Amino acid sequence: MHTIIETQHLHFAFQTGQKILDDLNLQVPTGSIYGFLGPNGAGKTTTLRLLLGLLKKQDGDLTLFGQHFQRHRLHILRRIGSLIEQPSLYLHLTGKENLEIFRLTYQCDKNRINEVLKLVGLQQAANKKAKNYSLGMKQRLAIAIALLHDPDVLILDEPTNGLDPNGIIETRELIKQLNREFGKTILVSSHLLSEVEKMATHVGIIHKGKLLFQGSLQQLQQLQSQQSVVEIEVNDITKAQLAIKDHFPLKHVHGSRLVVDYESRERSALLNKLLVQQDVEVYQLAVAQNDLENLFIQITAQ
Numbered sequence: 001m002h003t004i005i006e007t008q009h010l011h012f013a014f015q016t017g018q019k020i021l022d023d024l025n026l027q028v029p030t031g032s033i034y035g036f037l038g039p040n041g042a043g044k045t046t047t048l049r050l051l052l053g054l055l056k057k058q059d060g061d062l063t064l065f066g067q068h069f070q071r072h073r074l075h076i077l078r079r080i081g082s083l084i085e086q087p088s089l090y091l092h093l094t095g096k097e098n099l100e101i102f103r104l105t106y107q108c109d110k111n112r113i114n115e116v117l118k119l120v121g122l123q124q125a126a127n128k129k130a131k132n133y134s135l136g137m138k139q140r141l142a143i144a145i146a147l148l149h150d151p152d153v154l155i156l157d158e159p160t161n162g163l164d165p166n167g168i169i170e171t172r173e174l175i176k177q178l179n180r181e182f183g184k185t186i187l188v189s190s191h192l193l194s195e196v197e198k199m200a201t202h203v204g205i206i207h208k209g210k211l212l213f214q215g216s217l218q219q220l221q222q223l224q225s226q227q228s229v230v231e232i233e234v235n236d237i238t239k240a241q242l243a244i245k246d247h248f249p250l251k252h253v254h255g256s257r258l259v260v261d262y263e264s265r266e267r268s269a270l271l272n273k274l275l276v277q278q279d280v281e282v283y284q285l286a287v288a289q290n291d292l293e294n295l296f297i298q299i300t301a302q
Ligand SMILES: Nc1ncnc2c1ncn2[C@@H]1O[C@H](COP(=O)(O)OP(=O)(O)OP(=O)(O)O)[C@@H](O)[C@H]1O
Pocket: 014, 015, 016, 020, 038, 039, 040, 041, 042, 043, 044, 045, 046, 047, 191
């Protein structure tokens, strides 16, 4: 797996002294749609701003396209398109005129305007004023602007935030298409697991500035499906294993604890009974939820 964006031991604090990023090691694979997932205030925007040089890096390193950010800043930024804040569009101008302004700034070829209009599906609306665009169309125009210089990587901060359901679908489909048909690597942040699941190939979960999970969407779904477990602390592990072996498959032994899959309250009671009947001393019997499950509850509760 080749990575196109990497952060190494990234730390960041604002002047208040509050830690915002704590040893963040992101690895965005080339050609992926990387869903950067975390609740509000987790540190997503801060990370993306650092990657774009919009905030001054403190501790740690940033590597993009295999190059050190500090040393190859301009070269790197030329290969990235981004949408971090609300798109700044000229509402009294048409979509095409908006693109023309940014084309002159970026000094791109004139025919690039029609190319990007086609890419984002705004050809028909090219000569309409942006103020008459739906929110989804405005977002697509903003993405068209970010694509003018034909970047290899797109960095999008919560691109579906504030959009109506149609706008969300349009933006999501566009992201997938840009990845699939044009090979763009896309780093996209979101606070919604459901949103990330619908488009990402890879996921990084950030919470209070720490990366709690990173891997493919498949790996995440595997972890999610892992059940809660029952942990039982006993005086005699061997005797305990014998006592339950015909009724409960053992997951693993963890110190003086046995760990089995959680099934139900009744089955937990049976577990206890079997142990006690065999004279095993049960010091503690507790249900432990999958950590990710807890995290998702927090994320999706926002
Ligand atoms: N300029 C600043 N000065 C001090 N603290 C800040 C500043 N900007 C952001 N923060 C704080 O940093 C933390 C992380 O913010 P960040 O915007 O990176 O989170 P986020 O994951 O993008 O969430 P959101 O979706 O709400 O933007 C928050 O607690 C925020 O209040």
